[in-house]
Amino acid sequence: MSVVATDLQHAVEDAAAYLYVWALKDIPQDLRDALADAQNRETSIPGQRVLTTILKNVAIADDEQNLVCQDTGIAVYTCRVGEHFPLHPTRIYQALKHGTERATVEHPLRSNAVHTITRENTGPNTGYRLPIVHWEFIADWDGLDVKCVPKGSGSENMSFLKMCVPADGVKGIKQFVLESIVGAGGKPCPPGIVGVGIGGSADYAMYLAKEAITRPVGTRNSDPIVAELEDELFELLNETGIGPMGLGGDVTVLQCHIEHADTHMTLNPVAVNYQCWAARRASAHISAEGEVDYDREA
Amino acid sequence: MAVPGSSAGQTRTRTVRAGSRTPHEKVTELAQHEVTFPITDEREILKLRAGDEVTVQGHIIGIRDRTQIRIFDEGVEPPMDLRGAFLLHTAPGVRKLGDGRYEKVCIGTTTSARMVRFTEPLGAQYGVRGICGKGGFPDDAIEPMRKLGMVYFAIVGGAAALETTQIEEIEEVAWEELMPECLWKFRVKDFGPLTVGIDAHGNSLYHDVQSAAQEKLKELYARL
Numbered sequence: 001m002s003v004v005a006t007d008l009q010h011a012v013e014d015a016a017a018y019l020y021v022w023a024l025k026d027i028p029q030d031l032r033d034a035l036a037d038a039q040n041r042e043t044s045i046p047g048q049r050v051l052t053t054i055l056k057n058v059a060i061a062d063d064e065q066n067l068v069c070q071d072t073g074i075a076v077y078t079c080r081v082g083e084h085f086p087l088h089p090t091r092i093y094q095a096l097k098h099g100t101e102r103a104t105v106e107h108p109l110r111s112n113a114v115h116t117i118t119r120e121n122t123g124p125n126t127g128y129r130l131p132i133v134h135w136e137f138i139a140d141w142d143g144l145d146v147k148c149v150p151k152g153s154g155s156e157n158m159s160f161l162k163m164c165v166p167a168d169g170v171k172g173i174k175q176f177v178l179e180s181i182v183g184a185g186g187k188p189c190p191p192g193i194v195g196v197g198i199g200g201s202a203d204y205a206m207y208l209a210k211e212a213i214t215r216p217v218g219t220r221n222s223d224p225i226v227a228e229l230e231d232e233l234f235e236l237l238n239e240t241g242i243g244p245m246g247l248g249g250d251v252t253v254l255q256c257h258i259e260h261a262d263t264h265m266t267l268n269p270v271a272v273n274y275q276c277w278a279a280r281r282a283s284a285h286i287s288a289e290g291e292v293d294y295d296r297e298a
Numbered sequence: 299m300a301v302p303g304s305s306a307g308q309t310r311t312r313t314v315r316a317g318s319r320t321p322h323e324k325v326t327e328l329a330q331h332e333v334t335f336p337i338t339d340e341r342e343i344l345k346l347r348a349g350d351e352v353t354v355q356g357h358i359i360g361i362r363d364r365t366q367i368r369i370f371d372e373g374v375e376p377p378m379d380l381r382g383a384f385l386l387h388t389a390p391g392v393r394k395l396g397d398g399r400y401e402k403v404c405i406g407t408t409t410s411a412r413m414v415r416f417t418e419p420l421g422a423q424y425g426v427r428g429i430c431g432k433g434g435f436p437d438d439a440i441e442p443m444r445k446l447g448m449v450y451f452a453i454v455g456g457a458a459a460l461e462t463t464q465i466e467e468i469e470e471v472a473w474e475e476l477m478p479e480c481l482w483k484f485r486v487k488d489f490g491p492l493t494v495g496i497d498a499h500g501n502s503l504y505h506d507v508q509s510a511a512q513e514k515l516k517e518l519y520a521r522l
Contacts, residue, residue, distance in 0.1 A: 045328050046349060046493045046503070050454050053491060057457035070391050070406030070458035110391045110404070110478070154409045154433065154455060171522045178518060182511045185504060187409050187433035189455040236518055240511045245454055246434055247349075247493055248507040278456040 008087040009095045011290035012146065016099025018294070019148035020075060020125075021107055023282035024067045027058060028296055030217045031254075031279050038191055038244075038251040047249025054244075054277060069278045072109045073150035075100045075131035078214055082141030086288055092144065093133060100124070100131050112153070134211065142288040147281055147298060149214050155276040158188035161206055164268040173198055173270045174233060180272045181237055181253065186246020189276035191254045193217060194237060197271040198226075200261035208259035209273035214281060216297065217255050230258050244277075254279075336382030337427050340447040346494045348501035352451060353490040357469070358430070360388040360482030362408065365473065366416040377472045378481050380424035384451075387413060387431035389478040392468065400468045405484075406458025409433045410450070421446030432456075434495050434504035443496050450496035452503075464489045 035058070039051040061068045077096050081089060104111055104124035113127040114120060122128065160180040164172040177196055184190075197208030220227040234256040243249025254277065263269065283298035328349050334356040337343060346352065359378060368374045391404040410431030417439045420426040427448055429435075432455030439450060453461070470483035496502040 046452075049351060049491055049493060053454040053457055053460065057454070057460040060463060061459035064459060064463070066459045066462060067391075067404045068459055069456040070389075070404045071408075071456075108393075108403075110389075152456070157409070174522050175519055178515060182508075182515055185434060185508060186452070186455075187411055189432065239518060240514055242507060242511055245432065245452060245493075246507060247452060247495070247503055248510075276456055 008286075008290045009091050011286060011292055012087065012092055012095035012144070013099040013102070015146055015284045015286060015292050016077070016096045016148065017103040017106070019146065019282045019284055020100055020103040020150065021109070022294070023148050023150050023280040024069075024072060024109070025061060025065060026282075026296075027068055027278065027280060028216065028282075030297065032058065034217045034254040035277065038254060042244065042249050042251050044243055044247070044249035046247035047244040047251060050244035050247060051251070067109075068280065069152060069276075070110065071152040071154065072104075072112060072125065073152045073280070074112065074156070075125050076134070076149045076151050076210070077131060078134040078136070078147045078149065078211070080136045080138055080145040082138050082143045082288075084140075084142035084288065085144045086142070087144070089135065096131055096133060096146070097126050101126050134207070144286040145283065145298070146286065147214060147283040149281045152189070152276050152278065155188040155192060155274040158184040158274040159206065159209070160272045161202060162270050163202060164270055166266060166268050168268055170229065172268065173229075174236065176270050177233055177256075177272055178236060178240065181274075182240050182242060184274060185242060188274040189278070190242060190246060191244055191251045192277050193275040193279050194233070194253050194256045195273040195275060196233070196256065196258040197273070198258060198260045198269065199263040199267075200269065201263070201267070202269055204261055205269040205271035206273065208261060209271040212257035212259040213273055213275035213279065215257050217279065219257070221258055221260070223260065226258050226260050230256050233258070335384035335428060338382040338425070340498070343427055343447050343449055343498050346449050346497055347499065348494050348497045348503045348506075350494045351490070352492045352494060353488055354384060354451075354486060354492065355488070356384075356486065358384045358386050358484050358486055358489065360390060360480075360484060361385045362387060362389050362479040363412060364476050364479040365481055366413055366420075368473065368476070370416055370419055376424070376481055378470065378483060380420070380426050383424075383426050384428035384430060385420070385426055386484070387429070388482070390468075390482060392478070398471055398474070400471060402462055402465055402468060404458050405462045405465055407432045407453045407455060407461065409455070410435055414439050417448070418442035418446070421448045430492060435502075437502065437505050439496055440500055440502050440505065443498055444500040447498045449494055449498055451492040452495035453490075453492055461489075
């Protein structure tokens with residue numbers, strides 16, 4: 001058992017190191033398609049200029065094997081752990097941390113991690129409670145899915161929470177999302193993915209908003225009522241005219257994704273977490289035997 | 299796109315009709331300029347109008363939060379000439395070659411709004427002409443830029459792979475102890491395309507876009 005665990009831990013560590021760099025250099029096809037579609041829709045001249053430059057930048061990152069954006073972000077992982085996966089989450093976390101450090105040192109990548117008060121660097125993109133991991137546990141399964149989402153600070157700084165009251169209803173949710181994105185203007189590098197978390201509690205709503213930005217672009221919530229709200233907000237946000245990089249235009253967001261949780265009868269929380277146009281993510285499926293299957297689309 | 303043969307401190311301009319495709323008011327006629335920095339002649343700056351496209355040649359200076367805190371809050375004179383300079387909001391990814399020499403790895407641009415309070419002293423005390431970053435400056439920058447003959451250039455945030463290819467060389471570094479928030483002198487070629495976000499005539503694309511969006515919000519709320 002311990003031998004298997006050790007091998008598995010190395011497999012997860014290797015995967016994390018690979019995923020971090022891969023995510024930073026090679027953006028997923030669904031995002032490339034969404035950016036190309038945005039360029040086709042945009043009619044403002046500064047907006048066109050921005051989208052043409054973005055697509056050129058993605059092509060140069062491919063050709064030169066360079067990073068798409070210089071901000072290597074804060075390392076965020078989402079893990080779906082099968083009930084029978086033979087490596088405890090404690091060890092999975094260690095593996096993700098070591099993988100993040102190795103990628104940062106070996107590439108090398110810019111290290112952004114600092115102590116939140118002293119502002120001193122705490123390590124190669126790691127530190128106390130860094131990286132950040134979202135966990136989900138899956139019954140009757142022995143696999144592990146890992147997704148790396150390097151999160152840039154320009155967009156993370158544009159995060160907003162409001163404890164609407166039940167009497168504000170869905171209208172209050174829509175208004176808050178709209179005013180947040182208009183207020184953010186060009187700062188979060190639009191057009192990106194607007195992640196919205198609704199329900200649960202204050203902290204959980206923001207957690208769900210972050211979950212929402214990790215989904216492939218344009219996927220829809222499995223609850224049709226929530227999916228309908230995603231469609232409506234997507235349309236409304238693109239009517240604001242903020243445009244690419246906030247310079248005015250038709251395309252303000254590439255998508256709006258919503259994750260939800262049931263909540264208390266007196267609560268109506270809404271959280272917004274923005275993901276910039278360079279919405280980087282990369283995934284791997286790891287079997288109980290330690291076989292790693294990298295997945296560009298997940 | 300770039301007009302060849304321009305010399306230092308001069309702008310070359312051509313005008314493009316936007317046609318009827320754009321529904322966005324105020325930006326119906328846009329010029330393309332090639333500009334070589336540093337620029338000390340204010341007339342060159344006054345040729346640039348909000349919305350115009352600009353490609354930059356010559357030398358630019360990388361600067362960030364901590365660099366400007368040192369200059370203005372700690373009162374330390376910058377060891378580089380900023381007269382007529384084009385400043386870039388950046389903390390570049392670099393590789394050290396030896397004694398004060400660095401090569402580029404990945405150079406991109408950061409959010410400008412955090413540094414807006416330095417606009418007026420940069421122009422008034424040091425004669426800076428251009429500030430380039432992403433995401434724009436709030437309205438506080440409009441009046442100092444008009445008064446002092448300065449322009450805010452909007453770059454495409456996140457497009458660091460492209461930006462890196464347009465920086466030919468890191469020529470000088472000062473205040474290495476602030477790494478990566480040092481003062482950097484870069485030689486650039488065809489740096490851009492940039493958009494004039496705020497011009498020296500008192501126009502701000504960000505102000506116009508935000509005002510229109512606030513009006514639009516009222517209409518959208520009424521429909522909810």
